[in-house]
Amino acid sequence: MTAELLLQLLVSGLGMGFIFALIAIGLALIYGVMNVVNFAHGEFLMISMYASVFAFTLGGLDPVVTLPFVAVAMFGFGVAVYYLLMKRVLGGAMHSQIFATFGLMVFLQAAAQFTFGADYYSINHSWLGGTVRIGGVTLPMPQIVAAVGAILCTACLYLLVFRTRVGRSLRAVSQDRVAALTMGIDADRMNALAWGLAAACIGVAGSLLSNFYYVFPRVGAVFVLVAYVTVALGGFGSIGGALAAGVAIGVLQVFSGFFMTSTLKFVPVFALYLLIVLFRPTGLLGKQ
Amino acid sequence: MNPILRVENVSVRFGGLQALGDVSFAVANNEILGVVGPNGAGKSTLFGVICGDVHPDAGSTLLAGKSITGKSSDEIARSGLVRTFQTPRPFTTMTFLENVTLAALTKTNDVAIARERARLVLDQVGLSDCCDRPSSGASTGQRKRLDIARALGTEPSVLLLDEPLGGVDPGSIADMLALLKRIRDRGVTLVVIEHNLEALTGIADRLIAMTLGKKIADGAPKDVMSDDRLVRAYLGDDDAAA
Amino acid sequence: MSAPSVNKGLTFAGSPIKLRNIVLFFAGVGILYLIPQFLDGKPFELRLLTVIFLYAVMGQSWNILGGYAGQISIGHAMFFGLGAYTSTIAFLNFGVNPWIGGLLAVAVSALAGVLIGIPCFRLRSHYFVIATLVVAESIFLIFSEWSFVGAAIGLELPIRPSGWENFQFHRNKIPYYYIALTMLVVVTIFVIWMERSKIGFVLKGIRDDEDAVRSLGFSPLRYKLIAMAFSAGILGFCGTFYAQYVLLIEPPTVLFASISVIVALIPIFGGIGTVAGPIIGSVILLTISEYSRVHFSGSGRNVDLLIYGALIMVFAAYCPGGVMSMISSLRARFRKGAV
Ligand SMILES: Nc1ncnc2c1ncn2[C@@H]1O[C@H](COP(=O)(O)OP(=O)(O)OP(=O)(O)O)[C@@H](O)[C@H]1O
Ligand SMILES: [Mg+2]
Numbered sequence: 001m002t003a004e005l006l007l008q009l010l011v012s013g014l015g016m017g018f019i020f021a022l023i024a025i026g027l028a029l030i031y032g033v034m035n036v037v038n039f040a041h042g043e044f045l046m047i048s049m050y051a052s053v054f055a056f057t058l059g060g061l062d063p064v065v066t067l068p069f070v071a072v073a074m075f076g077f078g079v080a081v082y083y084l085l086m087k088r089v090l091g092g093a094m095h096s097q098i099f100a101t102f103g104l105m106v107f108l109q110a111a112a113q114f115t116f117g118a119d120y121y122s123i124n125h126s127w128l129g130g131t132v133r134i135g136g137v138t139l140p141m142p143q144i145v146a147a148v149g150a151i152l153c154t155a156c157l158y159l160l161v162f163r164t165r166v167g168r169s170l171r172a173v174s175q176d177r178v179a180a181l182t183m184g185i186d187a188d189r190m191n192a193l194a195w196g197l198a199a200a201c202i203g204v205a206g207s208l209l210s211n212f213y214y215v216f217p218r219v220g221a222v223f224v225l226v227a228y229v230t231v232a233l234g235g236f237g238s239i240g241g242a243l244a245a246g247v248a249i250g251v252l253q254v255f256s257g258f259f260m261t262s263t264l265k266f267v268p269v270f271a272l273y274l275l276i277v278l279f280r281p282t283g284l285l286g287k288q
Numbered sequence: 289m290n291p292i293l294r295v296e297n298v299s300v301r302f303g304g305l306q307a308l309g310d311v312s313f314a315v316a317n318n319e320i321l322g323v324v325g326p327n328g329a330g331k332s333t334l335f336g337v338i339c340g341d342v343h344p345d346a347g348s349t350l351l352a353g354k355s356i357t358g359k360s361s362d363e364i365a366r367s368g369l370v371r372t373f374q375t376p377r378p379f380t381t382m383t384f385l386e387n388v389t390l391a392a393l394t395k396t397n398d399v400a401i402a403r404e405r406a407r408l409v410l411d412q413v414g415l416s417d418c419c420d421r422p423s424s425g426a427s428t429g430q431r432k433r434l435d436i437a438r439a440l441g442t443e444p445s446v447l448l449l450d451e452p453l454g455g456v457d458p459g460s461i462a463d464m465l466a467l468l469k470r471i472r473d474r475g476v477t478l479v480v481i482e483h484n485l486e487a488l489t490g491i492a493d494r495l496i497a498m499t500l501g502k503k504i505a506d507g508a509p510k511d512v513m514s515d516d517r518l519v520r521a522y523l524g525d526d527d528a529a530a
Numbered sequence: 531m532s533a534p535s536v537n538k539g540l541t542f543a544g545s546p547i548k549l550r551n552i553v554l555f556f557a558g559v560g561i562l563y564l565i566p567q568f569l570d571g572k573p574f575e576l577r578l579l580t581v582i583f584l585y586a587v588m589g590q591s592w593n594i595l596g597g598y599a600g601q602i603s604i605g606h607a608m609f610f611g612l613g614a615y616t617s618t619i620a621f622l623n624f625g626v627n628p629w630i631g632g633l634l635a636v637a638v639s640a641l642a643g644v645l646i647g648i649p650c651f652r653l654r655s656h657y658f659v660i661a662t663l664v665v666a667e668s669i670f671l672i673f674s675e676w677s678f679v680g681a682a683i684g685l686e687l688p689i690r691p692s693g694w695e696n697f698q699f700h701r702n703k704i705p706y707y708y709i710a711l712t713m714l715v716v717v718t719i720f721v722i723w724m725e726r727s728k729i730g731f732v733l734k735g736i737r738d739d740e741d742a743v744r745s746l747g748f749s750p751l752r753y754k755l756i757a758m759a760f761s762a763g764i765l766g767f768c769g770t771f772y773a774q775y776v777l778l779i780e781p782p783t784v785l786f787a788s789i790s791v792i793v794a795l796i797p798i799f800g801g802i803g804t805v806a807g808p809i810i811g812s813v814i815l816l817t818i819s820e821y822s823r824v825h826f827s828g829s830g831r832n833v834d835l836l837i838y839g840a841l842i843m844v845f846a847a848y849c850p851g852g853v854m855s856m857i858s859s860l861r862a863r864f865r866k867g868a869v
């Protein structure tokens with residue numbers, strides 16, 4: 001294996017890794033604030049990918065242009081899901097919490113299948129097509145943009161969560177819900193905000209991903225399983241952990257894809273999940 | 289004295305906090321031993337260690353002369369040492385009777401026999417009116433009794449009770465104490481954590497006092513109660529820690 | 531010495547049982563065994579009832595682990611798929627009779643369940659759910675690539691003459707109906723027995739508070755593994771039945787996530803942790819999906835899943851106890867009204 005190939009794999013692994021991280025951060029945010037796993041998370045990704053792809057093929061709008069709109073629309077969608085669905089199951093049995101988002105997953109997937117069929121759609125010749133050569137290494141442009149975009153988005157989210165008043169309330173709720181409530185923080189609004197932010201992150205991830213990945217009804221399933229693993233490795237509810245684990249998994253997945261058939265490239269990732277969760281049930285970086 | 293339960297040099301750390309430091313004591317057969325000490329003294333942690341829920345960093349525990357250190361909590365319970373929790377934990381989708389029937393099934397595979405036994409136990413603890421009521425609707429006092437009934441259902445030889453009087457109304461305390469005495473009269477050894485010192489001294493044969501993870505006194509109830517280290521521990525005197 | 535019993539009536543597994551319920555149960559079963567006489571020339575209805583029975587059995591088996599023991603699995607397709615593959619491979623490679631193959635399927639699926647359960651049962655709530663998803667997806671991916679099991683193309687069972695000894699029936703499909711119905715009757719009686727037995731008590735205790743069960747002296751792991759073995763083993767036989775019924779197994783039809791979803795959804799919809807729940811759930815959901823398949827046939831548009839998804843959300847949000855809890859609250863209201 002040459003140094004050049006190694007570098008190429010590493011860069012594309014990092015590119016995917018930051019996308020995984022972005023998806024996983026949304027999941028971690030919802031879990032942190034509400035103790036709920038969003039099983040429809042992958043379908044949020046699918047929706048934003050369809051939105052970007054159709055804006056491009058029908059309206060000629062490049063994902064770079066539509067990204068902010070997709071993110072804002074997804075924010076609204078996330079908030080709506082909270083108020084219409086999640087709020088009702090909050091105090092209920094664990095199985096009803098699991099199945100609420102699970103039903104949403106089945107519904108959104110079937111809705112996409114119903115509307116668009118099982119066909120694969122993708123964006124050809126976007127503004128960001130092609131490759132760039134940096135120091136003798138050829139790198140695909142869309143993946144570099146994805147990595148940069150994901151890093152920027154993560155940075156913004158980080159600032160929001162750790163450097164603002166709203167972010168502090170959000171963290172307060174996730175650390176000690178009861179205490180936060182007695183301090184007068186409106187938990188309902190924080191929950192809605194977590195769902196909105198998580199969905200907006202997914203909107204960004206979907207837009208970036210649509211530049212180089214095809215979309216089909218079950219596309220979310222591929223990414224969300226990896227996102228679960230990411231979140232579990234990073235410790236449920238930990239944003240920094242999700243970021244680190246996402247990047248690590250991105251790299252692992254690219255390398256294992258290089259050594260075995262690409263359909264099986266996630267199997268080592270899943271195996272890693274089981275191993276780590278068994279020996280450290282709260283995740284690698286989670287609190288004990 | 290030939291102790292049925294022996295705790296030797298047990299220490300537990302939670303991160304930076306020394307929850308138990310070198311605690312040793314023994315419990316004689318068929319004795320009622322009271323454990324007292326202010327909040328956070330490490331009493332519940334001590335129960336956790338004895339029952340196998342908390343793994344001690346050092347020290348050992350022996351039941352009837354055999355080591356139970358490091359054994360799983362279900363194994364320890366099967367060998368006759370059963371606890372109740374500070375916050376009662378009824379099986380909320382079951383009735384009172386079903387709760388105790390489940391416990392009695394540790395001793396038999398026949399549900400009919402277990403159910404009859406459960407009825408007897410519920411009668412002993414004064415809950416026979418509640419048999420078919422869902423346990424989710426139980427009051428605090430009923431929950432405390434149900435927890436004890438459940439533990440009795442397993443026919444233990446040693447019973448660890450974590451604050452059996454906690455949340456019990458003053459009018460029912462005498463009943464509860466009488467119940468504990470009856471349990472002892474059946475041959476069960478009792479270790480009882482309790483903040484109601486007055487009630488506890490009324491039934492305990494012996495007391496141990498703890499504060500900040502250390503055992504500070506051990507002996508006859510009136511001696512321990514008058515021990516100024518215990519008084520200081522409860523009053524939070526600064527000298528107490530020194 | 532037998533304990534003095536307050537109830538002089540009939541008992542089953544140590545608990546009293548009403549004669550009326552036994553009579554109703556067997557009368558219902560008797561009618562179901564007679565129904566095929568009237569289904570001559572009605573292949574759609576015959577198929578509908580057969581798959582309703584099959585999925586009711588699958589729902590019952592999920593319910594043992596998910597409903598009674600409270601261990602929610604969204605990967606149960608793997609046991610169904612493993613069963614289908616086991617008997618089919620045993621037949622194709624070693625000429626093993628499919629009935630024996632079905633027993634092998636039970637053994638293989640149950641064993642797989644135990645092997646997966648030993649590590650995964652250390653995990654709680656979401657961690658367990660995700661672990662089941664991840665294991666099932668890994669098995670799906672591996673079977674899609676593994677040439678010994680036909681990889682993505684799957685395996686085709688060769689046509690043999692119709693007959694009970696071959697577990698294949700071509701022109702007249704009524705025997706499949708009888709087999710599925712018998713599976714349902716046997717499994718339902720088994721679940722009723724289990725619910726009342728010691729195992730049932732311990733499983734329900736684990737669902738409510740695992741640590742409290744342990745503190746009484748039961749090993750939760752042991753009982754969860756028992757539940758898993760029952761649950762996975764029954765699904766294994768369902769897999770064999772499916773393989774013999776359709777004569778073609780491919781990863782997307784027998785191992786796919788949608789099977790895991792429907793298997794869990796049936797008892798949740800009908801009433802999680804109840805005996806009647808999976809049967810009610812299967813009747814309603816399979817009727818919806820079979821009719822929607824006819825009306826939107828060939829489009830591959832999955833209208834049934836669209837409806838399922840909506841139903842799951844509505845039920846999770848408004849009626850988490852499923853149809854059974856609706857029935858019992860209606861009954862309570864009716865009683866109050868009558869007094
Ligand atoms: N699992 C744990 N992790 C970290 N710290 C713990 C844990 N369990 C107990 N502690 C700490 O150990 C100390 C002793 O707790 P413990 O519950 O044993 O006290 P206690 O004597 O039972 O008090 P109380 O009378 O309030 O019940 C406390 O400071 C408590 O916060
Ligand atoms: Mg305590």
